[in-house]
Amino acid sequence: MITKMSELFVRTLREDPADAEVPSHRWLVRGGYIRRAAPGIYTWLPLGLRVLHKVEDIVREEMDAIGGQEVHFPALLPREPYELTNRWIEYGPNLFRLKDRKGNDMLLGPTHEEMFTLLVKDLYSSYKDLPLVLYQIQTKYRDEARPRAGVLRGREFVMKDSYSFDIDDAGLQAAYDKHRDAYIRIFDRLGLEYVIVQAMSGAMGGSASEEFLAVAENGEDTFVRSPGGYAANVEAVAIGAPEPLPYDAAPAAHVEDTPDSTTIEALVRVANDLQPRTDRPWDGSDTLKNVVFMLEYPDGTKEPLAIGLPGDREVDEKRLEAQLEPAVAVPFAEEDFARYPSLVKGYIGPGVLGEENSSGIRYLTDPRVVEGTRWITGADAPQKHVFDLVCGRDFTSDGVIDVAEIRAGDPSPDGSGPLQLARGIEMGHIFQLGRKYADALGLKVLDQNGKQVTVTMGSYGVGVSRAVAAVAETTCDEKGLRWPRALAPFDVQLVATGKGTEVADYAAGLAQELDAAGITVLYDDRKASPGVKFADAELLGMPTTVVVGRGLAEGVVELRDRIEGTAEQVPVAEAVERIVAQVRG
Amino acid sequence: MITKMSELFVRTLREDPADAEVPSHRWLVRGGYIRRAAPGIYTWLPLGLRVLHKVEDIVREEMDAIGGQEVHFPALLPREPYELTNRWIEYGPNLFRLKDRKGNDMLLGPTHEEMFTLLVKDLYSSYKDLPLVLYQIQTKYRDEARPRAGVLRGREFVMKDSYSFDIDDAGLQAAYDKHRDAYIRIFDRLGLEYVIVQAMSGAMGGSASEEFLAVAENGEDTFVRSPGGYAANVEAVAIGAPEPLPYDAAPAAHVEDTPDSTTIEALVRVANDLQPRTDRPWDGSDTLKNVVFMLEYPDGTKEPLAIGLPGDREVDEKRLEAQLEPAVAVPFAEEDFARYPSLVKGYIGPGVLGEENSSGIRYLTDPRVVEGTRWITGADAPQKHVFDLVCGRDFTSDGVIDVAEIRAGDPSPDGSGPLQLARGIEMGHIFQLGRKYADALGLKVLDQNGKQVTVTMGSYGVGVSRAVAAVAETTCDEKGLRWPRALAPFDVQLVATGKGTEVADYAAGLAQELDAAGITVLYDDRKASPGVKFADAELLGMPTTVVVGRGLAEGVVELRDRIEGTAEQVPVAEAVERIVAQVRG
Missing domain, CATH: 3.30.930.10 (Bira Bifunctional Protein; Domain 2)
Known part of the structure; x- marks a missing residue:
């Protein structure tokens, strides 16, 4: 064609x-x-x-x-x-x-x-x-x-x-x-x-x-x-849950004043001042962040949900959506907080969360929150956090939800090393x-x-x-499309440049020979400058471009491979054979 | 395949x-x-x-x-x-x-x-x-x-x-x-x-x-x-309009009592009693029937329309719809008549129709209602019709509408004879x-x-x-489908009957030979009775059916042409060639 x-x-x-x-x-x-x-x-x-x-x-x-x-x-x-x-x-x-x-x-x-x-x-x-x-x-x-x-x-x-x-x-x-x-x-x-x-x-x-x-x-x-x-x-x-930790030696939970620490960063700073660790400084992964969402179901019903996860991680929106589908999770708005007065914004802790606690809000936690883990978390009072709150001793959740962001370098669930x-x-x-x-x-x-x-x-x-x-x-470049041969709309874009009838006649003949060989040809016969035609050929992205132009006087045409980015002069006598060979790969 | x-x-x-x-x-x-x-x-x-x-x-x-x-x-x-x-x-x-x-x-x-x-x-x-x-x-x-x-x-x-x-x-x-x-x-x-x-x-x-x-x-x-x-x-x-007729000699229009004549048939009977024609009896084509519709436009607006046509013809619903599109014409309901009191149901005449007459209803007439034609039509009063009402002398319409039913035998618009x-x-x-x-x-x-x-x-x-x-x-018969070869889902339905492995083996081999010849084959390999298989082959309608069964022992298969309705015994040695020939037509 x-x-x-x-x-x-x-x-x-x-x-x-x-x-x-x-x-x-x-x-x-x-x-x-x-x-x-x-x-x-x-x-x-x-x-x-x-x-x-x-x-x-x-x-x-x-x-x-x-x-x-x-x-x-x-x-x-x-x-x-x-x-x-x-x-x-x-x-x-x-x-x-x-x-x-x-x-x-x-x-x-x-x-x-x-x-x-x-x-x-x-x-x-x-x-x-x-x-x-x-x-x-x-x-x-x-x-x-x-x-x-x-x-x-x-x-x-x-x-x-x-x-x-x-x-x-x-x-x-x-x-x-x-x-x-x-x-x-x-x-x-x-x-x-x-x-x-x-x-x-x-x-x-x-x-x-x-x-x-x-x-x-x-x-x-x-x-x-x-x-x-x-x-x-x-x-x-699924990140998998770590083994439970022993907590017999863990100190009792204690509430501390933590002024101006509604961010994890501020809380970590306060914690390191108040009660420095001996092995390493506290960091965000030692804190338990509790985030509240309103779930909206397609039938219009709503239900609150609290998620507890290490403070150095955000809830990943897509992972959350995938877990909760068909419900949509929307972060608590002011009016939602107003309906649940036991929630102290910025200082929410497990003390009020869970179906059996004062808020009655279902409380799901990250898989890392296993029995024996110790946390710094909200004390459900303004400007106060609780330290050494031990999972399984001081609080439990209503279940596990695996929606924290995944980071490059996190351990792979198959134990083979860091994730990419x-x-x-x-x-x-x-x-x-x-x-x-x-x-x-x-x-x-x-x-x-x-x-x-x-x-x-x-x-x-x-x-x-x-x-x-x-x-x-996945195949285009800065000049345009670059179709793989199996999908290109045409096998070859044939570009005739110059005004001579010799060029046009040869190009038309070449197109017919290629067609006879079963090659589909887009023949650029327009009255346009070579620059326009070349730019269009690159934009349209046929895998092979054949240029018939000035070289014809010396008996050559140019054969360009859009995928490889190569170009070579091919003697006219070999043109059809070489083009067919390139197209057939 | x-x-x-x-x-x-x-x-x-x-x-x-x-x-x-x-x-x-x-x-x-x-x-x-x-x-x-x-x-x-x-x-x-x-x-x-x-x-x-x-x-x-x-x-x-x-x-x-x-x-x-x-x-x-x-x-x-x-x-x-x-x-x-x-x-x-x-x-x-x-x-x-x-x-x-x-x-x-x-x-x-x-x-x-x-x-x-x-x-x-x-x-x-x-x-x-x-x-x-x-x-x-x-x-x-x-x-x-x-x-x-x-x-x-x-x-x-x-x-x-x-x-x-x-x-x-x-x-x-x-x-x-x-x-x-x-x-x-x-x-x-x-x-x-x-x-x-x-x-x-x-x-x-x-x-x-x-x-x-x-x-x-x-x-x-x-x-x-x-x-x-x-x-x-x-x-x-488009039936075309006849030439106008001279009407100088036409008698003056006159209103007559026409009791119980709300149908054309009754009216014709009364007319033949009252005022017999000398050349031939009156018939429905001498009467002018006026039908009123309410046009409903897609935007919800409505408009009445009266159509006058020879009494022996009905308004053709599809012709009417085609002329009025996108409006839809609904026959006048009782409440419509109530809104136009000058219309006397069953006795409507041109006297009240037309945009300039008392009803103000637009009045379109059949192309046959040309100047000089004489009509018996409603006198706009109960039990009364008017006779010798001449178009162009006694009434005019607001235009022409060509929506009367077309009948076999009507003259063709091209003048070449009766329509089929x-x-x-x-x-x-x-x-x-x-x-x-x-x-x-x-x-x-x-x-x-x-x-x-x-x-x-x-x-x-x-x-x-x-x-x-x-x-x-247009191709099926009382047994099922009969696809033309260009459209059949398969070229051949191959029916193997009987339980012998010989039949099954031969049929499977024949299918492969036909496939190799480029023929598409639906091979009925089911464990079902010959009767069921033949009935299904006729229902499904492949143009060629090949039956491999009892005849195989005598070295023949049966080749059936669903389109021609023919069947013949073909020697096994010629089977592929003959099937291909039938398929290729």
Whole structure:
């Protein structure tokens, strides 16, 4: 296929879009790949759609290869199935809801567990029908609070979602493993550098789950890696509890005046003045900070929650959100404090926290707060803290919550050494859902013994439109896009420079020879300066550029490799062969 | 590709779905091609999706062949562009509207004229950028009052919509002609029997438009054909006005008592008693029936309208709707009559109708009501009619409206003889929009002289998901589906009958040989009776069925052609060659 640049529906832009936060967004818009239609909602222009279709083809091939069967659900769905699993409520404002002309509640599907479960229930009834893997490549909707970065996080997007149906846990594990392998092949073919990390399963429910993250500085996800190979999304890191400490020799708790010490830093200073340690100075990790939140559930109910954690750590917002979903945690406002007078702001201690204490507020503590640990913490009175408060002797909590920030250098849960932190873009997510949806919706089949058993399910997603942005994000440079060969909209951008008919004739002929060899060519035949054409070729990012210009008089054309950044003069006689060789890699 | 029936996600059903009104709906559901998710909203199961993708591929190839460039717009769209063209209102309850989390009005796109116009305005600015044809194959939404017949008229459906942009009328005509040719190729390839008819452009606005209708008894559209080749959707038929008649010799109008004559039949009987004609008896065509409607506009305003037409014809609801869109016409209710006391129900005549008469109601008449025609009509008093009321002498109307029913045998507008009526399914629609959208949205480019000129546009649609149903509808028989080879999900259904391993081994080997020859095979390897397998093969409708069974002992297999209804015994040695020959046609 030969497409002339003069006829292609594209207009490269010299200015960054005002809302571009990340390079992929900037280049995809400036290169005429995508165009914003509304916040978080994009139109795919011809170049972008070609890339999107290539991603779809790769995903489809690999899903077919593991025996997945493609179906296509509507995006506009009835409320009832989502009501049965409570997700109609739990999705909160992220769900696009609407009413049809008869007043029926409907939604735009954010993911289709319910619909797939009901479909299989509708048609299948026996263990003989299983195992089964169904998938779709389909448009999904989430009313993101902060759509960002073009198609990296949009409100309308294309996903591949698949669902496995098995009679038992071994079957689910096999389906999960097959998907994991397929995803490895998919992301390898997309040319992404990625990590597979342990993940939280969030609103999906279920147990085991892993994410495929494209490693990218501008990624929204933070993940950790250990020297021993442990890798997890930061939301999913379970730091583990240390062994309890003996506390027989611990001094009794005692309240001290600690004026002006509402910050951890000030408190540590006061502590070191008042009661210096002999082994080392006090630091923030010796203090127990108690933070109060109001949890807001999607159904509108509210509930307070106090979290106790070492004073040198903050509560990580995303880890907290992941633990509390579908509730949203909002820090206590003044009116909340007013409703709980036993809380003395800046001096809250375990004395008033916990379901059995005066405030009655549920109190969860960091895993590091184990029996025998000694703390400096609020004394529930202004300007006072309590010292040597021993966990298990002087206070207990209502449970553990693992939401403190993770820092580079923290010990890895696998004991293999310090954690490294990095950022990534979530490209895929595989879940062992188990029987949650099958239970809620009554998906059972007859087993070998004629007994009704509940089916166990997996749910697996790939961000198809997001993949376009992620590849762009991780391959672009300061001049523009640099597509891997598997995804480039065209194999070759052929740039003719100069005004001679000789150049134009040769270029047109070369385009035809390449086309005959099965190479797709974007032929820049415009009346524009060489500088404009070169800049556009770099911006658009085809992996190979061929320049036909002044060199033609000496019998050469220039062959540029956008990925390697190399350029060489190639004799005309060898041009086709050399170009084909570069394209075929 | 070989797919085993035992693994395919399909369950054929012996019962018709309760809501099946037409054969295609029944067979597509019973064959496991589609499944209802909500009223008018369907899931595509593996077999159905394969057909849908084949239709998409054909449409894409033909659009590419005329230089169309594929893009993909979101389905979820902002309100503003549709506000600018007034379609936010005009679509009325057919539009799915919703609010996002920030309270912004959004809609699910029923068609994308506005978005395409704005996109081109956004990126293009010169006559040099034109001509341009953009298209998409995309999911659309219309909240139909009466979704019906499965995917024949759904609320979520797949359309190919394309838009042409030209600097002048000649360019638009060329783009229109190219689309017309492409549509002919598309519908030929789909194997549809179709007619191209003149059409109304409806909510689209614009001037010239034609529809491609698949000829089908169960079609929702009625069209007419003349011996001379005139063809039009019944909504678009313009019957033309006869020549005025001389009326110098006409008797003066006179009011007569016509007791109990509120029906045309009764009135004709009374007229023949009272004042017999000498040439022939009076009939309904001599009477002028005046019908009053209340027009309801999408913005909620209302306006009465009276229509006068020959008494032997009814107002055709669809023709009326097409003429009045976006208003909806509702027959006068009792309270409407109460508000217009000069209207005497059953005896309404031109005496009170018209903007300048006592009721003030706008009065439009059938084209046959020309100057000099004489009528028996209501005298605006109970039990009284007026005779010899001459149009142009005794009354005039406020204009013409061509909404009377068309009957088989009516004279064709092209003068070539009587009209035939038939029914069809609208498969494609091509419009010359002209400058309506470009004007409303300000799409101008600089012409050769540096002057800003408004772009002229065309809009062209193909019902892609509907095509699946239309092909099924027009090819199925009493046993099930009969896919044309271009659309069948598999080329061959291979049925192995009997329990011998010899049969199974041979069938499996044959499947592999066919696969190697590039033939797609659905291999029915189930443990089921021959009767069940044959019935399923007929229901699923692959064009070729190969039966491997008892004949194998005598060295033959059976080759069945589902389309021709033939079956023959073929020697094993020739089987692959003969099957390939049948498949390749």
